[in-house]
Amino acid sequence: ISVTVLAGGVGGARLAHGFALAQPGAAPTCVVNVGDDTVRHGLHVSPDLDTVMYTLAGLNDEERGWGLTGESYAVLDRLARLGEDTWFTLGDKDLATHVVRTARLREGVPLSEVTASLAAALGVAARLLPVTDDPVRTLVRTPSGTLAFQEYFVRRQHADAVLGLTFDGVDAARPAPGVLDAVTGTDLLVVAPSNPFLSVEPVLATPGVRDAVRSTRARRVAVSPIVGGRAVKGPAAQILETLGHDVSALGVARLYAGLVDVMVIDDADAALAGPITDLGFDVVVTDTIMGGPAGRERLARELLGLASAP
Numbered sequence: 001i002s003v004t005v006l007a008g009g010v011g012g013a014r015l016a017h018g019f020a021l022a023q024p025g026a027a028p029t030c031v032v033n034v035g036d037d038t039v040r041h042g043l044h045v046s047p048d049l050d051t052v053m054y055t056l057a058g059l060n061d062e063e064r065g066w067g068l069t070g071e072s073y074a075v076l077d078r079l080a081r082l083g084e085d086t087w088f089t090l091g092d093k094d095l096a097t098h099v100v101r102t103a104r105l106r107e108g109v110p111l112s113e114v115t116a117s118l119a120a121a122l123g124v125a126a127r128l129l130p131v132t133d134d135p136v137r138t139l140v141r142t143p144s145g146t147l148a149f150q151e152y153f154v155r156r157q158h159a160d161a162v163l164g165l166t167f168d169g170v171d172a173a174r175p176a177p178g179v180l181d182a183v184t185g186t187d188l189l190v191v192a193p194s195n196p197f198l199s200v201e202p203v204l205a206t207p208g209v210r211d212a213v214r215s216t217r218a219r220r221v222a223v224s225p226i227v228g229g230r231a232v233k234g235p236a237a238q239i240l241e242t243l244g245h246d247v248s249a250l251g252v253a254r255l256y257a258g259l260v261d262v263m264v265i266d267d268a269d270a271a272l273a274g275p276i277t278d279l280g281f282d283v284v285v286t287d288t289i290m291g292g293p294a295g296r297e298r299l300a301r302e303l304l305g306l307a308s309a310p
């Protein structure tokens, strides 16, 4: 069964890893957000692509959630010593990824090709596609003004209320080669339990992608990142609240109504199955917490079962 996952970082990476484990011979295609991309110390950093890539390579630091295992920070210490702002933590090994990516981009190689060669070098079988090769940058409107995404997320630790989001450059962005075909030509299209506003929306907002999701013949399945009224991690719950949505799997379902066929919600949210069904979804209630590889694979297998369901 061919699978395409629309993904941000951690939520997308965990589920994509599940599919890779569940079908070793049929690795998933991941269409990944680039709105979080940033330049640090002159280097192009793609946090969501790297989280997916490192997780699928078995190299992600699972305790921290991002970056490589067994990191050291000698370069960051030196950068600080030389007067650089080092609030964005970059490990020594991780920096090698950003050096290579930046070098290739400067030679004029598109991000999608750079990503494919980095993933291949790390032994990742899955196809990793940035949603676009063009620059798209998420800007966050807060009571303290408009912040660049990493300023909001990392430097200020997503403490500011989010009043609105802009994906700078998205209107002119073209989907990267293969993205639209990956959405329309798959058996199962999965919206990962990624942040709906920060990760999924910039993917859908890339011209052509939302229409491809609407017109695909694939079964479309979304997994709620909100479990028991809280985000498993990160600011999804706060953002639902400040933007006036229900802070629940029902609030998430409303965002995907008309775009997705099946909402997958956690056992903790079984009571919301009725109201979500009323929105026109098929609803699956299951354990959606993907701690380790076993939990990821289990959830992925359950989703694969939906591809052929009537």
Ligand code: GDP
Binding pocket: 007, 008, 009, 010, 011, 012, 013, 014, 048, 051, 192, 193, 194, 195, 198, 199, 223, 224, 225, 226, 227, 230, 231, 232, 233, 234, 235, 236, 288, 289, 290, 291
């Ligand atoms: P980021 O880019 O690293 O912030 O990651 P994503 O946007 O891909 O995913 C963040 C979202 O994933 C958060 O809203 C979490 O609630 C959700 N999430 C993370 N792990 C899990 C999990 O095991 N199960 C579910 N249902 N959601 C998860």
Ligand code: CA
Binding pocket: 008, 009, 036, 047, 048, 199
């Ligand atoms: Ca992210």
